[in-house]
Amino acid sequence: MTLNRRAFLGSSMVTAAGLAAPMVLADGHGKPRVVVVGGGAGGATAARYIAKDSKGAVDVTLIEPSRTYYTCFFSNLYLGGFRDMDDLGHSYGGLAANGVNVVHDWAVAVDRDAKTVSLAGGAVLPYDKLILSPGIDFVEGAVPGWDVSAQNAMPHAYKAGSQTELLKAQLNAMPEGGTFVMVAPPNPYRCPPGPYERISMVAHHLKANNPTAKIIVADPKEKFSKMALFQEGWANHYEGMVDWIGADFGGDNVSVDPAAMTVSIDGEVTKADVCNVIPAMKAGRIAELAGVTDGNWAPVNAADMSSKADPDVHVLGDASQQGDMPKSGFSANSQAKVCANAVRGALTGSKVFPAKFSNTCWSLIATEDGVKVGASYEATPEKIAKVDGFISATGETAELRKATFQESEGWYSGITADMFG
Numbered sequence: 029m030t031l032n033r034r035a036f037l038g039s040s041m042v043t044a045a046g047l048a049a050p051m052v053l054a055d056g057h058g059k060p061r062v063v064v065v066g067g068g069a070g071g072a073t074a075a076r077y078i079a080k081d082s083k084g085a086v087d088v089t090l091i092e093p094s095r096t097y098y099t100c101f102f103s104n105l106y107l108g109g110f111r112d113m114d115d116l117g118h119s120y121g122g123l124a125a126n127g128v129n130v131v132h133d134w135a136v137a138v139d140r141d142a143k144t145v146s147l148a149g150g151a152v153l154p155y156d157k158l159i160l161s162p163g164i165d166f167v168e169g170a171v172p173g174w175d176v177s178a179q180n181a182m183p184h185a186y187k188a189g190s191q192t193e194l195l196k197a198q199l200n201a202m203p204e205g206g207t208f209v210m211v212a213p214p215n216p217y218r219c220p221p222g223p224y225e226r227i228s229m230v231a232h233h234l235k236a237n238n239p240t241a242k243i244i245v246a247d248p249k250e251k252f253s254k255m256a257l258f259q260e261g262w263a264n265h266y267e268g269m270v271d272w273i274g275a276d277f278g279g280d281n282v283s284v285d286p287a288a289m290t291v292s293i294d295g296e297v298t299k300a301d302v303c304n305v306i307p308a309m310k311a312g313r314i315a316e317l318a319g320v321t322d323g324n325w326a327p328v329n330a331a332d333m334s335s336k337a338d339p340d341v342h343v344l345g346d347a348s349q350q351g352d353m354p355k356s357g358f359s360a361n362s363q364a365k366v367c368a369n370a371v372r373g374a375l376t377g378s379k380v381f382p383a384k385f386s387n388t389c390w391s392l393i394a395t396e397d398g399v400k401v402g403a404s405y406e407a408t409p410e411k412i413a414k415v416d417g418f419i420s421a422t423g424e425t426a427e428l429r430k431a432t433f434q435e436s437e438g439w440y441s442g443i444t445a446d447m448f449g
């Protein structure tokens with residue numbers, strides 16, 4: 029049976045869990061084709077699982093410009109001196125060995141009527157199912173005075189790689205007693221505890237190398253993820269070093285001057301030696317070009333991560349607007365497995381299991397002082413909905429914090445193997 033596009037749209041009211049027969053049989057052109065855009069946490073996982081589990085029955089092509097993916101997860105540990113940059117890099121050889129056709133290029137356009145993706149190099153790739161996992165881009169003008177042309181003076185280091193190395197070099201070069209300023213992002217953004225783990229790791233580095241240096245955080249929010257845990261940790265390990273200025277005290281009224289290296293917080297101008305600007309975020313641009321965004325993010329159906337604008341396009345990870353899950357690598361990986369299962373089912377008729385998701389976000393505050401927050405989730409007709417959760421407590425023993433840190437190390441090895449093979 030081959031369904032045309034209109035028939036497929038009509039039958040997409042059936043829940044993913046209820047699919048029994050293949051919905052798309054390659055439209056009469058041989059093997060069904062899946063194109064995945066973005067080889068990060070979501071895209072690499074989805075590509076790998078569809079190729080591996082379909083055992084050659086589905087053609088999977090992954091489009092990713094970088095030859096090495098540097099994880100944002102654990103990149104703060106590199107800033108703190110707990111990891112080398114090489115530890116964060118992952119190649120795509122494992123995916124290729126799993127049968128994924130890896131194309132190092134940029135996707136520059138999506139034609140949803142013709143069902144094709146155009147690449148910067150000129151190729152045009154047809155698909156039966158398209159999976160977009162392009163991560164984030166920044167909202168223009170979010171921090172007055174800052175744009176990407178200023179990212180060398182004031183790095184974001186919110187896409188890992190050269191930006192992370194630059195921030196570390198700037199940290200190393202800070203003068204004695206200098207000032208590190210972070211401009212934190214508004215909700216929603218990639219990795220809710222990420223900026224605060226970063227502050228912890230910067231403080232750890234400065235305490236050892238430049239103990240009279242100061243850290244200022246200008247934050248547009250009134251509270252943040254694991255706030256009590258971070259504030260307890262900063263008081264215990266880095267007393268007097270971190271000055272967090274929330275929205276109540278003008279942290280939401282910030283502009284920067286990258287040429288002068290100054291930051292204005294509620295009208296008060298501070299000279300910065302290092303300024304880490306993390307602007308407001310939106311879905312990676314290709315999601316917008318594909319016409320699947322509504323505002324800054326791409327709304328999806330929780331059962332299979334399909335776009336609300338098009339059942340043959342799925343959006344994973346940070347770019348998606350899915351409900352209760354935080355924008356994390358763990359979330360993207362979890363969503364990718366649900367999506368892979370649903371896409372394979374739709375293309376080959378294989379069994380589709382009900383969607384279940386999980387996430388844990390670990391943060392390192394100081395040597396072996398790890399904390400965590402996490403939850404499990406299920407698909408409802410409206411969204412990915414939180415079922416239950418857990419969080420580290422303030423005042424935990426050093427042994428428990430060490431065990432939490434060791435758990436995070438095991439997680440990193442496991443999840444990167446799950447993504448990249």
Ligand SMILES: Cc1cc2nc3c(=O)[nH]c(=O)nc-3n(C[C@H](O)[C@H](O)[C@H](O)COP(=O)(O)OP(=O)(O)OC[C@H]3O[C@@H](n4cnc5c(N)ncnc54)[C@H](O)[C@@H]3O)c2cc1C
Nearest residue numbers: 066068069070100101135162163219345346355356357358
């Ligand atoms: C400092 C920091 C710490 C973090 N710590 C954690 C943590 O401890 N645990 C955790 O779970 N998460 C953590 N995260 C969050 C995690 O990194 C992201 O949530 C995750 O990477 C999202 O996966 P993704 O697939 O949506 O995007 P990404 O992993 O960013 O992948 C997107 C990929 O798409 C590619 N791409 C973009 N546009 C195109 C295009 N047009 N054509 C082709 N390719 C394209 C990019 O090159 C990129 O490789 C952290 C993030 C930061 C910044």
